[in-house]
Amino acid sequence: MDIAFVNSTHKWGGVKTWIIDIASLLKNRNNVMIFGRRGSFVEVAVQRGVFARSIGFGADFNPFLIVYFLYIFKKFNVDVVFCNVGKDMTTAGVAAKFLDIPVIQQIGLPADIPHTRKMELLHKWINPWFLCTCEFIRDGFVKSLPYVKADKTKVILTAKNCAEAVTPLGRPMRIIMTSQLNPDKGHALILGAITKLKGDFTLRIVGTGHIEKKLHALAEKLGVSGKVEWCGFSTDVRSHLREADIFVMASSCEGLPNTLQEAMSEGLVPVCRDVGGCREVWPEELEDLMLPFDAPPEAYATVLQRLLDSDAATLQGLKAISRDACVKTFSLVGKVAELEQWLSQAVVARKPG
Numbered sequence: 001m002d003i004a005f006v007n008s009t010h011k012w013g014g015v016k017t018w019i020i021d022i023a024s025l026l027k028n029r030n031n032v033m034i035f036g037r038r039g040s041f042v043e044v045a046v047q048r049g050v051f052a053r054s055i056g057f058g059a060d061f062n063p064f065l066i067v068y069f070l071y072i073f074k075k076f077n078v079d080v081v082f083c084n085v086g087k088d089m090t091t092a093g094v095a096a097k098f099l100d101i102p103v104i105q106q107i108g109l110p111a112d113i114p115h116t117r118k119m120e121l122l123h124k125w126i127n128p129w130f131l132c133t134c135e136f137i138r139d140g141f142v143k144s145l146p147y148v149k150a151d152k153t154k155v156i157l158t159a160k161n162c163a164e165a166v167t168p169l170g171r172p173m174r175i176i177m178t179s180q181l182n183p184d185k186g187h188a189l190i191l192g193a194i195t196k197l198k199g200d201f202t203l204r205i206v207g208t209g210h211i212e213k214k215l216h217a218l219a220e221k222l223g224v225s226g227k228v229e230w231c232g233f234s235t236d237v238r239s240h241l242r243e244a245d246i247f248v249m250a251s252s253c254e255g256l257p258n259t260l261q262e263a264m265s266e267g268l269v270p271v272c273r274d275v276g277g278c279r280e281v282w283p284e285e286l287e288d289l290m291l292p293f294d295a296p297p298e299a300y301a302t303v304l305q306r307l308l309d310s311d312a313a314t315l316q317g318l319k320a321i322s323r324d325a326c327v328k329t330f331s332l333v334g335k336v337a338e339l340e341q342w343l344s345q346a347v348v349a350r351k352p353g
Helices: 012-024 040-047 063-076 088-099 117-126 134-146 187-194 210-222 237-241 257-266 283-288 297-309 312-329 334-349
Strands: 003-005 033-038 051-053 080-085 103-107 131-133 154-155 173-177 201-206 228-232 245-250 271-272
Touching: 003 012, 003 063, 012 033, 012 257, 012 334, 033 040, 033 187, 040 051, 040 237, 051 134, 063 088, 080 312, 080 334, 088 103, 088 117, 103 228, 103 283, 134 154, 173 187, 173 297, 187 210, 187 297, 187 334, 201 237, 210 271, 237 257, 245 297, 257 334, 271 283, 271 297, 271 312, 271 334
Parallel strands: 003 033, 003 080, 033 051, 080 103, 103 131, 131 154, 173 201, 173 245, 201 228, 245 271
Antiparallel strands: none
C-alpha cells in the first residue's frame, strides 16, 4: 500500500509520536510518506528513515495546497490518507476526495473535532473513517458528533516498542513526569506531593509548556527545588525513561496517554489517576497504583512513599509487570499488523473505482 500521513499541528504530541512509530514499521512493507510543518516532527521522521516533507499549510481550503496534494497523491498512487485536525481535512482531505482516495481522521480526544456546520458538511462529503486510540475516546467522540456512524469508527490502541528487558533500579530512586507543562497535567499537584516524601529520590520533569516558569517558582516556594531536575523539551523521551524507576501522571484530562504507554513500555512502575482510557492498558496486578480521579497530593505521596520504601526485588517485579503489559496489550509490532489488516480488508479494499 501507498500511505500518506498529514499533520498540520504546531506542537509535538502523542499523535505525532504515534505516526512516526507506526510509519517506521509500515515502511518495511509499504510506501509511506509524511507531511508536516517545518520542525522536529519532520526531522525525526527523516532520522527514522521515513520519507517526509515540510510544507506550509496556510488557511483552510488553501487552493494551492489542495493542488499540491492532488499532484503528490496522484504521482505516488496513494491508497489512503491519514489526517489529524480540521486543517488537514480541508486540504489533504479535500484532495483525497477529488481522487476517490479513502481518508482516515485520527482522533486523540473525545472532543477533538468541534461540532460545527462546516465540519459536519465536510465530513459528510469526504465520508472519512475515524481511527480512535481507545474505546473511551471512541465512545466520547461518537457522542460529541451525532452524525458520525459507529461503523465508520475503528479502535486500535496506540502502540509502543517494548523494551527487551527492565532496567535495574537506580540510586537515588528517580521519579519522572513526561507531560507538557500545562495546568491540566498536574505537575503542581505532584510538586506538592513530594514535599511529604522521605528518603533519597529525585523528580525528573521532561517537557515544556505554558506554566513552566510558574512551576519553577512553585518548586522554590515549596522548598523542593533541590529534588527536581528540569530537562526541558526532548525528542528522545525514551532515554530519560530508561534512567527512571517510577512514572507519575496526574493529568485531569486524557485520552489514552502516550506518556503512560511510553513509561510502561520501558518497564517503569506507573502511578496515575483513573482518567481517560488508562484502564484499557492497565494491568490488574497494579490496581493499587491507579488512584481515584480526584486523588489529592496526599494520596500520591502515600503511594510514592510506599514504593520508595519497597525492597529492590518487589520494585523489579512491579517494573516487569508494567513492561509485560506492553507486550501483551499494545506492542508496536502487533498493532502495526492489526492496522495493516484493517487498511487492506476494510479501507483500501473498498476504495471507489
